[in-house]
Amino acid sequence: MSVYSDLAIDLAIIGGSGFYQLKPDTPDEKSEHTNYIDISTPFGKEAIRISQDLLNETSVFFLPRHGVQHNVPPHKINYRANLWALKEAGVKKIIAVNAVGAINSQMAPGCLVIPDQLIDYTWGREHSFFDGLNSLHDHIDFTYPYDSQLRELLISEAKELNISVFNQACFGCTQGPRLETAAEIQKLKRDGCDIVGMTGMPEAALSRELGIPYACISLVVNPAAGLSAEDITIEKIKKVLGEGLKDVRKLLAACVLKL
Numbered sequence: 001m002s003v004y005s006d007l008a009i010d011l012a013i014i015g016g017s018g019f020y021q022l023k024p025d026t027p028d029e030k031s032e033h034t035n036y037i038d039i040s041t042p043f044g045k046e047a048i049r050i051s052q053d054l055l056n057e058t059s060v061f062f063l064p065r066h067g068v069q070h071n072v073p074p075h076k077i078n079y080r081a082n083l084w085a086l087k088e089a090g091v092k093k094i095i096a097v098n099a100v101g102a103i104n105s106q107m108a109p110g111c112l113v114i115p116d117q118l119i120d121y122t123w124g125r126e127h128s129f130f131d132g133l134n135s136l137h138d139h140i141d142f143t144y145p146y147d148s149q150l151r152e153l154l155i156s157e158a159k160e161l162n163i164s165v166f167n168q169a170c171f172g173c174t175q176g177p178r179l180e181t182a183a184e185i186q187k188l189k190r191d192g193c194d195i196v197g198m199t200g201m202p203e204a205a206l207s208r209e210l211g212i213p214y215a216c217i218s219l220v221v222n223p224a225a226g227l228s229a230e231d232i233t234i235e236k237i238k239k240v241l242g243e244g245l246k247d248v249r250k251l252l253a254a255c256v257l258k259l
């Protein structure tokens with residue numbers, strides 16, 4: 001049993017680009033961080049800092065995967081340490097938030113997507129806890145990478161809140177940190193990907209290896225490379241993030257009450 005089990009906090013939220021703390025720190029809505037926990041892991045010298053926050057009067061853990069200053073790019077994130085720390089903290093469920101580009105033309109910037117499938121195009125990332133093959137159990141079943149109950153909850157609560165949501169999509173996870181070429185996006189489209197992001201993997205698989213149900217809210221922030229006449233700029237992405245994350249926060253707040 002972990003030393004943090006007494007806290008009995010079941011849900012962890014992993015924040016992506018633009019989402020560095022649970023509550024927006026505006027003058028009239030102060031951050032409600034109640035506690036920080038630094039957890040050492042076997043996967044690096046640096047402890048993983050997790051905040052314990054109140055969301056709708058419910059305690060949850062929050063971990064910004066890029067760091068609070070967004071100084072860790074997608075291919076340098078210590079995914080194993082992050083997931084290990086959450087397991088150590090005793091979490092029973094993870095909802096991850098990712099900013100993504102849309103390949104499916106129906107998915108406009110600002111909408112939310114709850115993917116049900118993924119294709120991993122990343123390389124060279126530490127992607128498994130099972131480095132020395134110990135047993136046949138190391139081959140986890142990953143047919144359906146996202147937890148169906150968590151997905152259903154996210155979809156039904158989004159509908160309840162009148163938030164535009166797509167309930168099926170294939171997430172193509174690319175290496176980054178650069179965006180894709182137009183030809184790469186066409187290849188992903190032929191492969192059946194609807195959205196593209198850089199941080200979906202190995203996070204989802206590591207969570208499965210640890211036996212923690214995991215689902216993802218993808219916020220579309222741009223049409224993927226070559227699919228719009230306009231350039232993809234960070235300024236435009238930031239604008240969509242600012243608005244879209246309001247919906248993400250609303251959705252998370254509704255979901256914690258049902259978990």
Ligand code: HPA
Nearest residue numbers: 099100101196197198224
């Ligand atoms: N490609 C990959 N990752 C992304 C994108 C994109 O277009 N937009 C936001 N994250």
